[in-house]
Amino acid sequence: MVTITTKEFQQMASYIKRMYGIHLKMEKTALLIGRLHQLLMQKGFATFSEYYDYVVSDHTGAAALELIDKVSTNHTFFMRETEHFHFFRDEVVPYMEGSVSDKDLRIWCAGCSTGQESYTLAMILNDYFLTKPSDWDTKLLATDISSRVLQQAVSGEYSAEQIVALPKHWQSRYFKRLSTGKYQVDAKIKAQVIYRKFNLMEPRFPFRKKFHAIFCRNVMIYFDKSTRDALVDKLWERTEPNGYLFISQSESIDREKTPYKYVMPGVYRKDSH
Numbered sequence: 659m660v661t662i663t664t665k666e667f668q669q670m671a672s673y674i675k676r677m678y679g680i681h682l683k684m685e686k687t688a689l690l691i692g693r694l695h696q697l698l699m700q701k702g703f704a705t706f707s708e709y710y711d712y713v714v715s716d717h718t719g720a721a722a723l724e725l726i727d728k729v730s731t732n733h734t735f736f737m738r739e740t741e742h743f744h745f746f747r748d749e750v751v752p753y754m755e756g757s758v759s760d761k762d763l764r765i766w767c768a769g770c771s772t773g774q775e776s777y778t779l780a781m782i783l784n785d786y787f788l789t790k791p792s793d794w795d796t797k798l799l800a801t802d803i804s805s806r807v808l809q810q811a812v813s814g815e816y817s818a819e820q821i822v823a824l825p826k827h828w829q830s831r832y833f834k835r836l837s838t839g840k841y842q843v844d845a846k847i848k849a850q851v852i853y854r855k856f857n858l859m860e861p862r863f864p865f866r867k868k869f870h871a872i873f874c875r876n877v878m879i880y881f882d883k884s885t886r887d888a889l890v891d892k893l894w895e896r897t898e899p900n901g902y903l904f905i906s907q908s909e910s911i912d913r914e915k916t917p918y919k920y921v922m923p924g925v926y927r928k929d930s931h
């Protein structure tokens with residue numbers, strides 16, 4: 659088993675924070691070793707210092723991506739914090755239908771992990787607009803820093819156990835059973851979600867237009883307060899007036915600092931008044 663000195667831990671942790679915002683306290687030493695030791699052995703590194711030097715000197719970025727694939731926590735599941743999806747369906751989508759005059763809905767799922775959240779939003783939009791004129795653009799953007807989870811999201815394949823929390827009519831309408839025994843999101847729903855790699859620590863967000871709703875749930879829990887505050891400011895800039903920000907119910911944003919108005923646990927709005 660590879661061990662890590664305090665200095666090596668601090669070096670790795672400060673690199674990870676600078677690059678990806680993820681804040682690893684000293685208590686996470688065992689977690690860092692657990693997630694990386696196999697990679698170090700495979701690559702033949704005897705110490706974390708050697709591994710660190712390799713990561714920072716690899717200008718292709720491949721080593722850094724391999725690192726974030728190991729270090730990010732990607733836990734997610736269908737219907738997580740269901741109240742948010744109900745609020746989105748019952749309040750946000752009708753609001754957008756009534757106010758987005760060019761019919762181009764802009765929804766961003768930031769930190770989408772393996773796709774459960776983004777596909778759920780796509781299914782809600784599909785249900786809602788099924789009986790409406792078909793000129794609504796209901797495609798949504800879903801991003802994550804980890805290529806590994808994005809690959810899974812793009813495949814749209816889930817086990818029976820993973821989809822069991824979904825309403826039965828969604829299971830039958832939007833999934834097909836594969837010969838492997840897995841279930842795959844149907845092509846129409848898949849085509850509605852555009853998956854891209856994107857690091858939320860980028861100093862500038864490259865999106866041309868602002869979003870009517872941003873989901874950034876269970877992402878900032880891994881960041882420290884100043885990183886969270888800075889990200890919320892950037893999300894605010896990218897939110898349309900009257901648009902919504904969803905974070906998780908267990909997170910909150912500093913109401914003294916942000917102009918977003920609190921709506922309900924984990925939901926905020928860019929009030930234009």
Ligand SMILES: C[S@@+](CC[C@H](N)C(=O)[O-])C[C@H]1O[C@@H](n2cnc3c(N)ncnc32)[C@H](O)[C@@H]1O
Nearest residue numbers: 678730732733734769771802803857858875876
């Ligand atoms: C715990 S998952 C949350 C998934 C989903 N939003 C949910 O609530 O179930 C957090 C995701 O945030 C991503 N993430 C962490 N830091 C990031 C960063 N700097 N830029 C983009 N994504 C990041 C991770 O890769 C991970 O997939």
